[in-house]
Amino acid sequence: MGRTSDAKHKILTAARTLIEQRGYSALGVAEICKAAGVPKGSFYYFFESKETLALAVIDEQWATERLDWETVLNGDAEPLQRLRQLFEGMRTRQEAGQEGCGWVLGCMFGNLSLEMSTQVDAVRRRLQGIFETQVGLVTAVVTEAQQRDEVTASDASGVARSMVAQAEGQVLFAKLHNDPAQLSTLWPNCSALLGVRDHQLQAQS
Amino acid sequence: MGRTSDAKHKILTAARTLIEQRGYSALGVAEICKAAGVPKGSFYYFFESKETLALAVIDEQWATERLDWETVLNGDAEPLQRLRQLFEGMRTRQEAGQEGCGWVLGCMFGNLSLEMSTQVDAVRRRLQGIFETQVGLVTAVVTEAQQRDEVTASDASGVARSMVAQAEGQVLFAKLHNDPAQLSTLWPNCSALLGVRDHQLQAQS
Numbered sequence: 001m002g003r004t005s006d007a008k009h010k011i012l013t014a015a016r017t018l019i020e021q022r023g024y025s026a027l028g029v030a031e032i033c034k035a036a037g038v039p040k041g042s043f044y045y046f047f048e049s050k051e052t053l054a055l056a057v058i059d060e061q062w063a064t065e066r067l068d069w070e071t072v073l074n075g076d077a078e079p080l081q082r083l084r085q086l087f088e089g090m091r092t093r094q095e096a097g098q099e100g101c102g103w104v105l106g107c108m109f110g111n112l113s114l115e116m117s118t119q120v121d122a123v124r125r126r127l128q129g130i131f132e133t134q135v136g137l138v139t140a141v142v143t144e145a146q147q148r149d150e151v152t153a154s155d156a157s158g159v160a161r162s163m164v165a166q167a168e169g170q171v172l173f174a175k176l177h178n179d180p181a182q183l184s185t186l187w188p189n190c191s192a193l194l195g196v197r198d199h200q201l202q203a204q205s
Numbered sequence: 206m207g208r209t210s211d212a213k214h215k216i217l218t219a220a221r222t223l224i225e226q227r228g229y230s231a232l233g234v235a236e237i238c239k240a241a242g243v244p245k246g247s248f249y250y251f252f253e254s255k256e257t258l259a260l261a262v263i264d265e266q267w268a269t270e271r272l273d274w275e276t277v278l279n280g281d282a283e284p285l286q287r288l289r290q291l292f293e294g295m296r297t298r299q300e301a302g303q304e305g306c307g308w309v310l311g312c313m314f315g316n317l318s319l320e321m322s323t324q325v326d327a328v329r330r331r332l333q334g335i336f337e338t339q340v341g342l343v344t345a346v347v348t349e350a351q352q353r354d355e356v357t358a359s360d361a362s363g364v365a366r367s368m369v370a371q372a373e374g375q376v377l378f379a380k381l382h383n384d385p386a387q388l389s390t391l392w393p394n395c396s397a398l399l400g401v402r403d404h405q406l407q408a409q410s
Contacts (some may be wrong), residue, residue: 003237020321021323022230022324023228023230023319023320024226025228025230025231026230028232038338039322041389044246059211066348090382091316098263103323105323106319110319110377111319111320111381113377114315114316114319114320114377114380115228115230115319115320117378117380117381118226118227118308118383119227119382124381127381128381128382131378133380153397158390161378161390162364162371162375162390162394165371165374165377165378165394166367166370166371166372166374166376166394168373168377168378169369169370169371169372169373169374169375169377170367170370170374171372172315172374173336173366173370173373175318175319175322175323176318176322176329176332176333176336177333178322178323182241184361185367189370189398192213192397192398192400193394193397193398195397201218
């Protein structure tokens with residue numbers, strides 16, 4: 001039993017790394033097993049198909065990231081400070097990734113949305129759910145900021161969606177230029193989308 | 206001569222369609238030739254490799270799109286109207302694509318940035334150049350709007366970059382949900398990033 005669950009963990013870890021670096025389509029099961037150091041039989045013991053594995057990798061990745069999002073957004077700081085921490089933290093995360101492998105790997109969910117969403121329906125639905133959850137988590141904090149009259153934006157979930165879209169677009173540029181500093185304008189952009197009131201902007205600077 | 210240049214055109218058209226629908230990595234030269242209805246020998250007569258073909262597809266796509274961008278942005282309308290036309294036109298383009306094949310295919314340059322930028326250096330540089338050109342074209346019009354005191358944003362090229370990033374993020378959502386209506390907030394978002402002055406917003410509505 002110990003050995004088999006270890007094999008599953010190795011397959012998931014190898015697949016995550018390979019998907020982050022090269023996408024999903026270019027990968028084969030044989031290559032994943034080789035990188036994981038497990039026999040091909042182990043793969044099919046744990047995963048029905050490459051698609052099932054992709055869903056497991058996505059779920060594992062989101063379980064980790066979601067914990068970060070919730071820790072920041074449900075923290076004790078003031079609402080705008082929590083949002084700022086979340087979006088500024090995206091640069092730190094891309095920097096850490098780049099230090100690890102030399103490349104800004106971007107957002108796995110964004111990468112797979114553009115690569116797979118027209119092809120694998122189960123993956124598309126899973127990614128839709130993740131982005132909806134992200135937007136929901138941000139919306140709750142935007143609503144708090146609205147109640148404190150700190151922002152002018154009236155549609156909390158609309159502006160939350162635009163902030164997540166802004167992050168995806170900026171992360172795309174960071175990946176394309178292999179430069180996490182491309183994310184330096186992300187929080188000022190989010191402030192503009194929120195319509196952060198002047199006295200709040202001054203308090204932040 | 207007529208037949209050979211026709212074959213080149215067929216390869217480029219088939220490759221563009223396949224790359225738009227399924228990305229680059231999943232494609233093989235044999236499949237492209239089959240879709241184009243040309244023998245494999247023709248492929249290597251015109252293109253050194255799949256990578257050379259990808260660059261040709263990107264260049265052809267950008268030549269077409271660039272003409273659209275320049276026509277809109279160098280038009281006679283007032284600066285903010287031209288910007289609005291550009292960003293609202295992105296929804297129309299995705300709607301047309303969806304009518305053609307049933308899917309919102311997104312932005313080829315964004316798709317390939319996320320799929321290929323860590324892998325094929327020549328493609329990465331080409332895509333960087335395209336986005337820089339897009340940002341430059343938008344910057345020129347933002348500068349006009351600044352000179353007319355219609356926007357509060359002070360860094361023209363910074364805000365232009367953020368607007369293009371916003372478009373890429375929203376197009377990602379439109380592709381993920383196969384729903385061009387996701388782009389309905391794109392121009393209001395760009396207005397917020399620009400800090401369009403109140404009287405200008407009223408004039409637009």
